[in-house]
Amino acid sequence: MKNNIKDTTDKLVYGHEGWLEDYVFHYHAGDSIQTMLKWGHNTECDGLPRTEELTFKTFAPDGTVEDVEVKDTGKEFLDLISETDQEGIYIFSIQYDNCYAEYPGDKWKKGKKGEHPDAVAVNRYVQSATNCITVGHSDDTNVYAAPLLTTLLPENAEFVVGHEIKFVLKTDGEPQACDDIDLIIKGEGEKTTEKLSTGADGVLKITPKKPGVYCLIARYIIEKSCDDYDTIHYTATHCFRVKEHGGHDH
Numbered sequence: 001m002k003n004n005i006k007d008t009t010d011k012l013v014y015g016h017e018g019w020l021e022d023y024v025f026h027y028h029a030g031d032s033i034q035t036m037l038k039w040g041h042n043t044e045c046d047g048l049p050r051t052e053e054l055t056f057k058t059f060a061p062d063g064t065v066e067d068v069e070v071k072d073t074g075k076e077f078l079d080l081i082s083e084t085d086q087e088g089i090y091i092f093s094i095q096y097d098n099c100y101a102e103y104p105g106d107k108w109k110k111g112k113k114g115e116h117p118d119a120v121a122v123n124r125y126v127q128s129a130t131n132c133i134t135v136g137h138s139d140d141t142n143v144y145a146a147p148l149l150t151t152l153l154p155e156n157a158e159f160v161v162g163h164e165i166k167f168v169l170k171t172d173g174e175p176q177a178c179d180d181i182d183l184i185i186k187g188e189g190e191k192t193t194e195k196l197s198t199g200a201d202g203v204l205k206i207t208p209k210k211p212g213v214y215c216l217i218a219r220y221i222i223e224k225s226c227d228d229y230d231t232i233h234y235t236a237t238h239c240f241r242v243k244e245h246g247g248h249d250h
Contacts, residue, residue: 008047024241055095061135161244
């Protein structure tokens with residue numbers, strides 16, 4: 001079945017991004033796990049991206065890369081499905097990496113400098129989205145440092161009210177400073193947004209005060225002029241569900 005939801009991939013130049021929301025399921029080793037890929041701006045859905053331009057990977061607790069099945073739902077999200085053979089924390093991930101040329105009148109065309117020599121500027125857009133899925137009843141909640149172009153991953157996946165969570169923003173595996181991070185919290189029929197930042201160590205610490213779905217969105221630009229582009233615009237998202245109490249009953 002072909003999804004009839006509008007294609008808004010190119011809106012990433014205006015701030016669109018993907019994020020991954022988990023289902024409230026409990027999994028055991030050997031089960032198929034799944035998550036939802038949504039697309040839009042600041043957790044407001046707006047169409048879907050072209051999946052052929054995305055890279056999909058699932059990382060097992062030991063770092064093994066698993067295949068991802070992308071399933072059309074006919075709705076404004078896609079299901080991502082992967083297999084498991086271990087207990088612990090699995091990471092679903094998507095990654096986008098393409099260049100866009102800017103023209104007068106706020107017009108954009110996909111491609112590098114060589115394809116658009118008359119452009120005002122050419123920017124490279126790198127985006128990643130991740131989330132963590134608990135499999136089994138293992139006490140090991142450490143999160144594998146997935147080697148993506150940009151990541152905003154927790155060191156430990158204990159998403160409980162009152163428990164401090166440490167995230168690290170990285171570019172190509174190295175800590176990244178960023179002063180433009182949105183924390184969006186959805187719960188009990190309301191949505192709130194907070195502005196956060198990291199220092200040079202890339203560290204971001206959060207202590208959730210209430211249950212709900214939390215989404216972190218980090219946006220930053222690195223000047224790196226080369227034959228193909230002038231700057232790199234990075235966006236990293238990580239979505240997670242905070243529970244009132246600990247345990248494995250998610």
